[in-house]
Amino acid sequence: MDGDGPPSGAQPAPGEATLPPELAEAARTLFGDRLDLAAAYAELLATDGVVRGLIGPRETPRLWERHLLNCAALAERIPEGASLIDVGSGAGLPGLVLAIARPDLTVTLVEPLARRTAFLIEAVQHLGLTKSVRVFRGRAEEAAVGSRDRQPLSADIVTARAVAPLDRLAGWCLPLAVPGGRLVALKGASAAEEIAEHAAAVARLGGGQPELHRCGVDVIDPPATVIEVVRERVVGPARKKAPKRSRGGRRRGTQGRDR
Numbered sequence: 606m607d608g609d610g611p612p613s614g615a616q617p618a619p620g621e622a623t624l625p626p627e628l629a630e631a632a633r634t635l636f637g638d639r640l641d642l643a644a645a646y647a648e649l650l651a652t653d654g655v656v657r658g659l660i661g662p663r664e665t666p667r668l669w670e671r672h673l674l675n676c677a678a679l680a681e682r683i684p685e686g687a688s689l690i691d692v693g694s695g696a697g698l699p700g701l702v703l704a705i706a707r708p709d710l711t712v713t714l715v716e717p718l719a720r721r722t723a724f725l726i727e728a729v730q731h732l733g734l735t736k737s738v739r740v741f742r743g744r745a746e747e748a749a750v751g752s753r754d755r756q757p758l759s760a761d762i763v764t765a766r767a768v769a770p771l772d773r774l775a776g777w778c779l780p781l782a783v784p785g786g787r788l789v790a791l792k793g794a795s796a797a798e799e800i801a802e803h804a805a806a807v808a809r810l811g812g813g814q815p816e817l818h819r820c821g822v823d824v825i826d827p828p829a830t831v832i833e834v835v836r837e838r839v840v841g842p843a844r845k846k847a848p849k850r851s852r853g854g855r856r857r858g859t860q861g862r863d864r
């Protein structure tokens with residue numbers, strides 16, 4: 606990344622006008638020569654995304670700070686050439702941002718809501734990312750098992766932001782990671798407490814000890830907080846306990862009603 610900025614007198618790329626000057630250096634560091642593409646996505650979020658109710662109008666002035674830069678900071682935790690599934694992408698955060706910042710990645714955006722997947726499909730086309738990004742409409746749990754006409758999905762890295770607490774997230778996301786792959790969850794200020802609360806549940810789901818990382822240190826303030834969990838073991842679905850039977854082999858009061 607050159608860090609020189611556009612030549613003086615050059616017209617800003619469409620949408621780059623929404624990039625506050627104080628964040629320009631961070632944006633150039635995180636997006637490099639893909640900054641124009643990031644600006645085009647910011648523009649799409651600020652216009653179509655707001656009109657279609659995917660982004661609150663009050664988010665527009667802080668799109669770069671809270672959304673694009675924060676999500677792009679995750680890129681430092683993702684190995685070169687990795688496959689990545691973003692669970693609960695919404696309007697494309699962080700999955701589409703990572704696909705913009707890192708053309709080496711192969712990204713699948715998993716999102717159950719039709720209005721959101723329609724936006725994502727159009728955004729991917731608009732940004733010219735159809736070779737590296739695909740959109741899967743469905744829940745993470747469905748994506749992991751597949752169906753008659755859809756192969757199960759799996760990837761080296763599974764990302765998520767603002768989707769669920771760590772225990773539920775691990776239950777949805779670890780089955781999507783290849784063994785040895787990782788969940789990389791963008792979290793807020795209470796990440797350490799989440800780890801303390803859910804580490805045992807994560808272990809039962811086949812995950813390793815959750816680790817806390819700060820991303821974008823010296824680039825964004827505050828840095829992004831990330832919880833990572835390695836899929837150490839493949840765990841089958843939880844077995845249901847057999848219902849207790851009364852001495853006669855039938856539950857009391859169910860005679861004639863249990864068919």
Ligand SMILES: C[S@@+](CC[C@H](N)C(=O)[O-])C[C@H]1O[C@@H](n2cnc3c(N)ncnc32)[C@H](O)[C@@H]1O
Binds near residue numbers: 698699721743767
């Ligand atoms: C609060 S939004 C966050 C969207 C985006 N990640 C962001 O940070 O702006 C949560 C998203 O997770 C999706 N979601 C909820 N449960 C899900 C599941 N089981 N599998 C996949 N996506 C899910 C919702 O449809 C919604 O788009």
